[in-house]
Amino acid sequence: MEIALRPEIHSYSGGLGILAGDTARSCADLELPVVFVSLASRAGYLRQEIAPDGSQVGYDDPWEPSEWATPLDAMIAVSVEGRSVWIRPWLYVVACPLGHLVPVLLLDTDLDQNAPEDRSITDHLYGGDDVYRLKQEVVLGVGGVRTLQALGFSIRTYHLNEGHAALLTLELLRRRRRSGPNGLEHEVDHVRDVCVFTTHTPVEAGHDRFSYEHVRRVLGDDFIAPDEIRPLAGEDRLNMTRLALNLSGYVNGVARRHAETTQRMFPGYRIAAITNGVHAPTWTHAGFAELYQGILPNWGHEPELLVRADQLPDEEVWAAHQAAKHELLDEVRRRTGISMDQNAPLIGFARRMTGYKRPDLLFSDMQRLRSLAAKFPFQVVVAGKAHPRDTQGQQIIRDVHARMRQLSPEIRMAFLPNYDMALARTLVAGTDVWLNTPLPPLEASGTSGMKAALNGVLNLSVLDGWWIEACVEGVTGWSIGRDGPEGAEQHGRDLYDKLEGEVLPLYYHDRAGWIRMMKQGISKIASYFNSQRMMRRYTTEAYVRP
Template identity: 30%
Template sequence: MASSYNRWYHPYDINEKYTRRAAYFCMEYAIHQSLKIYSGGLGFLAGSHMRSAYDLRQNLVGIGMLWKYGYYDQERNEDQSMRPHFTQKFYSFLEDSGITVRVLVNNHPVLVKAMVLKPETFGTAPVYFLTTDVPENDHLARTITNRLYDPEPNARIAQSIVLGIGGAKVVEALGGAETYHMNEGHALPLAFHLYQEYGKKEEVRRRMVFTTHTPEKAGNEEHDIQMLHGMSFFNGLGLEEVRELTSTHGQMFNHTLVALRLSKVANGVSQLHGEVSREMWYDNEGVCEIKSITNAQNVPFWMDKQLWESQDQNKDMALQRRKAEMKRKLFYIVANQAGKLFKTEVLTIVWARRFAAYKRADLLVRDMERFLKLVNKPDMPVQVIWAGKPYPFDHNAVHVFNKLVYLSQKLDNVAVLTGYELALSRKLKQGADIWLNTPRRPREASGTSGMTAAMNGAVNFSVQDGWLPEFSRTGENSFVLPIVDTSLPDEMQDEEDYENMMNMLEQQIVPTYYRDRERWLHIVKQSMRNVVPQFDSDRMAHQYYELMYNYQMRGK
């Protein structure tokens, strides 16, 4: 075991605060623009976590998946509408770890190879990426790790088996871990592997912790328990034993609920989301304690240092010059993609995140006549940019994206950009004056994009959801909408949020930007100061050790 343990490699002495060996399981990681294995917020969060684990010298490794075709490349058709494109990716900076393990999928053996991203490459904890694309596997097995969030349910289940059981076996080959952290429920087969290793439910619970990200029951994955059993999801356990272990009595198997029953402790990803999660799940028997650890982002990676240095009270001119420079770089991208010349002195609103129905990308254009008046006012014009990747098989989301594209073609000061990955995300946050966030409350568990926007001088304008209630003071460091009655039908909530949003834009935000520059700069600087250090991922990574990894189950 000693020689195996030496493979648990970190290029630093472990900080004594963080000596417990932890393995972090996640389906996606946004670590570098060149490593295209992520889709959105979950990956951005995991990437920042790995960076802070490195910065804090934590005894942690990441376990993820090496997606052959990534998520997808967002391209355009001839009419500029969206076209998803799947291209094979190659990464010379990933190294063969020398570890290959075997899992069962549909009762057939599948080999899983681990490629390692060494810490020195991008300044992260070591991350092991799993692939089934090896010559020894048959064609079907080799396709398991083809693409992130495959639309085929059987493929998604197979991916969970590879991540959970294959990942656990890779960790064991590295010398083992004391804590196994599931970031979302995709790696749940891990629990059944641990059960077979240790033989008792309580031994599984002593080792496993769980982070839930989905504040809607409909969004928490469920599958027919017979289908999961047939696909080897339970790692060879008999169905009756699985039912007893997980307290699952019906035909449908809820992944989040089982994860809560088999973990020693869990967390929601904001204070509000923790409350929502406890209301959702505490009525079920046998669930663990659900804490709140608010998501965060890595400040050294995201924040523009020159802008931060110019937010001192006596450097307003320097701050405005730097912000204009950053806007100019974003507008080069707008010109390149859309053929439009945006102006640095014009208030620029950016809506950029994953396109999903509850995020309401098109709320701003609910009343087209009013929208046109907003953006085309001669003395106080507004520029608007949308960006984000819809799930390529979510036809409604793709339709909304394309609707905004067609609208933008009629207006010189409106643009929709493609390719929303780390590089474009950085440019959008650096170039935005207003970072617009419009989810239906309380469906946004955290929403970390607003944190990195604030780090770069963009003022959050948002529904009071996710992390915002912990940060925002409207008119002081942000602008937030009044809370609407969530018991109302969606259409009525949308109308009320829309009216509040437009009233604030027309009566407060736009006039402040143009007519009260001193107050505007005060809000920008307060936003930058208040987001650090509370929403730096160093705080988050520290809390995971303190509140989760080192947590002792009461009375056990």
């Protein structure tokens, strides 16, 4: 549904879109024969401003496709509520520095040929009600298959990135049934043979479900009758995740723990695990990129070479980090007017603002926080958006601002509005400690900490998602709490204990030890948790199957 191609193209909301963009960039690097399909999302997701009382104020975040993409001379139609809805693709090309190109198709219904209510289907990313979302997923899934055919692509494997595209499986099934009476079981087997499904969320609300009344109204019985869909997608409601699970021959979660959690949520399916990664050249600060280039000339194309980062000179690593931190502090001052101390440790938290990510965990004991800051002065920078319908997430933003005001001026804190791809690059490079506090087992993977590690930033995180695989205590970073959900009520206390007993003393009293951990984080995390490794695994395990 979303893909982050560049900051100016607002066709993404957060981690899922960032991962899709990194996937495209690594496909170009590895010269994989891949084409990406997403929505144009002309009105974007959300432009965030913060009101004086700390409330999120959201606006449309429009962009103009003609400024960044090329309209293709092809249109296809899908049926929505009995009307023909025409779709035109825009072409954006992802280019590898070595020359290989990967096409990205952004589907757009804002055409003169469409009725006024249909022109806006591809406007708002994750906007509108269930019917609006279902129409978008018809455009993405059904329209995506038809667009690829119209443009002459020969597709061997369809990779569904989350359940939003699951209707493409029904389009493939419908085509097989029209080609001849081979029997439903044979037709389903063929669709499974060409479909791969990656699920990204262990949160129930993240799995789209639509009433069959809406399905009949939007798709019509001429597509595939709801009674025929029910055995594949659920008896009561069309569950897009269930549909994708039943019609994909390969299914995976995005971290080992996430695959285990998904297996418990959907017993009876075989769930593999391919842990996410990030595109190293995109997220590495220029200072660190120059350092890496000096001893590892091909590091951007082969990030596994970063395993040798422990050979980097300490003083050069620290100088690169200080330059990145200086840029972040300049950005903080520009956006908020708050001046921070270059020499005091800076804790960063930047995630989607929603309940299970617990952005407010750091503020759970205000007196303990004050005592800690008196002993070891530190600073905090926070960023993140709440979905317009996530009232809990919006309340968390207000609460965080209220607590920041209560702690001022004892602790320097700043909330940076309108968190996006450009700000993320500055944040993951410029903080000293990257904080992540999800409620287990609800973190599918997470990738922001991987980006931080590329820049020598140390992770302090709850053991969930990718961090279970990456955390070597006191070597690559630090854990919060024990492995498993049973210790969640102790996470706040353990967070303060780690800061007071290990993290902040190391920063203040053992600079050589801190830099040693920075280099260990780079060598052990960045060399593995990258999208080159991820895409090599998808290619050999998911795309090329017996």
